Amino acid sequence: MLEVETTSQLFFAEAGREAPQADPSAALAEAARAGDREAFARLYGLYAPLVHGVLLARVPYGEVGDLVQDVFLVAFRKLGTLRDCSRFGPWVAMIARNRAMDFHRRARATEELHEEIEQAARPSAEAAEALEIIRALPEAYRETLVLRLVEGMTGPEIAERTGLQPASVRVNLHRGMKLLREKLGTGGVRV
């Protein structure tokens, strides 16, 4: 039985939590909420890898680029509903997760188009196979692993941007990596 460590389970078990640091993105979010497009462009530069990773863990690679743009467009429009500007990362990550769910709901109608796009932007076979194995992992692991292995973010960065507890991210990284090693070994994929 696969055991998935959730945030709530680790919330009180977190002993060595680091002190929260001043988040520069909060000021950017505040400025963007006041209508500053340049500030929002800087937010995009900071959080686009996060949104890309969240989407890549859920939707085909060829769709991710457009969906990233959609997510930030929605975020810009709904920025007025963001109460706490220091929570921009978790907020935009949630928009990305919802957008991925919408994509799967509408996937049946645009199936043929997806195939064409995937052919145009197809990653290398080995990378695509490794990504598929990661996407077959439980949700708590695959998002963390994609952010770490694909987007190159460190564990503390993942915790800060997603709003998860660092201890949760650490556990998910190690357990997910252990599962990934097992899948790569048993599946015969040599990367």
Added chain:
Amino acid sequence: MSDYLWDKTGEADPEVERLEGLLGSLAHKAGRLELPPEVAAPARAGRPRLAWYAAAAALLLAALAGALVALRPAKLHEARVPAPQSSPAAVPSVAPSVTPEAPVVKEREEAPAVVEVVRHAPTRRRAPHARAKREGLSRRRAAPPEVLGTPGVLGTPEGLEVARVEEVEEVPRPARAVAAALGRGFSVRRQLFNALLLTSTKLKEVQRKTQGADAPASDERNRSR
């Protein structure tokens, strides 16, 4: 303790490094966000509570305005009615507050003659001349006091008050003059009480109207007429 998988410090894990190299080609490519120019700047979410505050303030203002309108005729009548010929001593100081709304004066047959001034609830209004005519008739009719004093006949029990005025011969003919004479002795406290009574009545009317059940209010008005 260093942990390469956690924060990329310490001794590198070869398998993690290989995966990073392989999957790194799928990472997000830095670029600029293309926001269409027609996309409006984000608007702050409105506060729905403000609408409730505005509605409550409007209701309160309406109630206050209603109370002011209802109180104004009293002062107008006082200004219009000439000073009573009777001496102020004839008016007892314990007389309760009287508004010019429909005082009904009737004589008693016993000596000395006693006039009972029956006041209605302040919500009921009548035209001054019609009211005076009706009051004169009621005085001439000299109906028994028990009938007029019965709460169920003229209105709600709390709207009825009786004041006795002696020396009926000296009371000015229009009964509103008596009311004006009595009104001079009103205390501010009494007037405030009446204003509060009016406000609550108006509020109830507004509440009934907003709930779409204004039929009982109009029935009551017809009954009082």
